[in-house]
Amino acid sequence: MPNQSEQAQxxxxxxxxxxxxxxxxxxxxxxxxxxxxxxxxxxRFTPGAVLLAGVAALRAGAGRLQLAVTSSTAAALSIAVPEAGVVGLPETDEGSVSGDVPQHLLDLAADADVIAIGPGLDNVDETAALMRRVLAAADAKTAVVLDAYALGALARHPRLLAGRSRRVILTPNVVEAGHLLGRDPGDLAAEAMTLAGSYSAVISLYGHIAAPDGRCWREESGDVGLGTSGSGDVLAGIVTGLVSRGADTDQAACWGAFAHAVSGQRLAPRFGRTGFLARELVDEVAYTIAGL
Structure with missing residues (x-):
């Protein structure tokens, strides 16, 4: 049988x-x-990450959007994103979302078609507690996209996804991939395949996409400008929106990686390779997808 590196090729x-x-x-x-x-x-300090992910999901084709953030930021976010329903969550003294989530969030989780967890969270232990309750409330077939601190929580508690169907997408950056692997990543194509097998999930890792059945893809359009604050939240949102509109998880990861990268290409003539912002990526997503 081919080894992992040969498969990645x-x-x-x-x-x-x-x-x-x-x-x-x-x-x-x-x-x-x-x-x-x-x-x-x-x-309390990063509601913008949820804004970026949520609006990107709408731009990618999601029909309805619900956002859940700390209570202290919910009103401002509802004004910034009038297309969304926004609910407030309990927060710790330090401003993190508390793992002791309210029933209204669990009710939303039970009715959602896709749940994205992670953008803007900043406490691994509270995030793990939140994930246990939210994922338990969601239907086993509900699609799940995990990003940022949700990946850190998963690395510490791999059983958080136990009992779920394979409709799961993880969108780690290289550092987060290291947490999931328990070591520094090597060849990213091979590491994406390792993670896909370990977590029975589709992995989108720095342009490398891997499915649990061994299929894998590579996105080559991305440039250095995508390495900007909030860019990962946009990618997670695009993938979430594509799944919501009916794409399979592997299809959403591939289309999402391409739409994310090409949206950056479209901005580069105006702002240079490193001058555009994540919020500007969001504005290019719908056109990029429609252009295909």
Whole structure:
């Protein structure tokens, strides 16, 4: 049998042709037909991460958006994102989202089609407690996207995903991948495959996409400008929105990586390779997807 490095060499390059031959579900019906997204995150000091992820999910095609952040920031976020329903969550004295989540969040989790957890969270232990309750309230077939501190919580408590279907996507950066692996990452293609097998999830790692069944892809359009504050929240949101509109998890990860990277390419002529902002990436997402 080929070893992991040899398998990683079989990555398919994500091209416009590949994506056109793997089309997203065509929109039809009202907003309910494109699913309900719930994004849980945002400490007192980082509600913007939830804004970026949530709006990116809408730009990618989600039908309904619900955001859950600390109570002290919920009103401001509801004004900043009038398209979303926003609920407040208990917070610790330090401003982190508390793991002692209220029933209204569990009710939203039970009704959501996709739940994204992590953007803007900043306490691993509180995040782990939150994840236990939220994932227990959600249907086992509900899709889950984990990013940022949710990945740190998963690294410490791998059983958090126990009993879930394989509709899970993890979007680690290199540091977060190291936490999940328990060591410094080596070849990222091979490491994405390792994580996919270990967590029975689709992995999107720095342009390398891996599915639990061994299939893998590589996105080659990304440039240095994507390494900017909030960019990972945008990627997680794009992937979440694509799943909400009906894409399979592997398809959403591939389309999401491409849309994220090409949105950066579209901004570079105006702002240079490193001058654009994550919020500007969000504004390019819908056009980039439609352009395919």
């Amino acid at each position: 079989a990555e398919q390059v994500i091209t416009p042709r590949l994506l056109r031959e793997w089309p997203l579900p065509a929109p039809s019906g009202g907003k309910e037909s494109r699913g309900t997204v719930l994004v849980v995150g945002g400490s």
